[in-house]
Amino acid sequence: MNQEISTVAFIGLGVMGYPMAGHLARAGLAVRVYNRTAAKAEAWVGEYGGSHHATPRDAAAGAELVLVCVGNDDDVRQVTTGENGALSGMSSGSLLVDHTTASADLAEELDAACRERDIGFIDAPVSGGQQGAENGALTIMCGGSEADFARAEPVLSRYGRAVTLMGAVGSGQLTKMVNQICIAGLVQGLAEGLHFAEQAGLDQQRVVDVISQGAAGSWQMQNRHKTMIADEYEHGFAVNWMRKDLGICLEQARRLQARLPVTALVDQFYGDVQIMGGGRWDTSSLLRRLRALGTR
Structure with missing residues (x-):
């Protein structure tokens, strides 16, 4: 553990932030937490120790490193640069x-x-979902200076299996966009494959057992095929959040003049899932959309 950082603040205790902050407490750091729903912060302190605070500013006061894990751009602004945001409580030389x-x-x-x-900054989106956060096995894509990354990396490694500096500020977010673009196509392909197998009268589990050993194998296939076959989607990464992420990807692509035809199409499919009432379903629910279309 980097001895220079002994006190951290964690802002946002959702399905990801709650276990991530927990890993830091278990590692022996003094952890100060803030969550919009105070009861969640109280529950976290009851489980892990540390202290909970009424505002992001209060949580950040005295912390050498402040970590934020909330919902979207506006949420980040609110807890960092907004009234009583973390930056107003952070000291010169600290790191966000x-x-x-x-x-x-x-x-x-x-x-x-x-x-x-005079505060350092790193954008560090994560991949690996709730399971990765709970197991301390997240992939963390970072953008910032080498000096700031060197300070933060020992802390981030407490819940990150792969913590990588991708380049200057913004590079982490751009890399996460690549991640989401790839996932969108993979999940749609898996949904279509399982749908095809079902329509063809094949044993879907046996099909996966075979093809997962070859070039078709993927994290999505390994971790999502059973619940997809069982038509269970009340878990995992919500469609609403994926559409938020894909919206970011598509807007950035327009600026870069990068063509993302499959991503744009899958984004529309997720819109169909939302209309079906599946905004909170896992992203693998694209298969339920195909099954619904097949019954018409």
């Missing part, structure tokens, strides 16, 4: 790390706000 999947523009905006206060 944003784990939220957000826009690259926001990363640059936060970096500028931090530099005005």
Whole structure:
């Protein structure tokens, strides 16, 4: 553990942040937490120790490293640069790390706000879902300076299996966009494959057992095929959040003049799932959409 960092603040105790902060407490750091729903912060302190605070500013006071994991760009602004935001409580020489999947523009905006206060900044979105957070096995894609990354990396490694500096500020968010673009196509392909197998009268589990050993294998196939076959989606990464992420990807692609035809199409399919009432379903619910279309 980096001896320079002994006190951290964690802002946002959702399905990801709650276990992530827990790993830091177990590692022996003094952890100060804030959550919009105070009862969640109280429950976390009851389980892990540390202290909970009424505002992000209060939580950040005295912390050498402040970590943020909330919902979207506006949520990040509210808990960092907003009234009683974390930056107003942070000291010169401290470091802010944003784990939220957000826009690259926001990363640059936060970096500028931090530099005005002599605070370091890293954008560090994560991949691996709730399971990865609970197991301390997240992939963390970072953007920032080498010096700031060197300070943060020992802490991030407490819940990250792969913690990598991708480049300057914003590079972490851009890498996470690549991640989501790839996942969108993979999940749709898996949904279509399982749907085809079902329509063909094949044993879907046996099909997966065979093809997962070859070139078709993927994390999605390994971790989602059983619940997809069982038509169970009340778990995992919600469609609403995936659509938020894909919206960020598609907007950035327009600026870069990058063509994402499959991503745009899958985004529309997720819109269909939302209309079906599945905004909170796992992203693998694309198979339920295909099954519904097949009954018409």
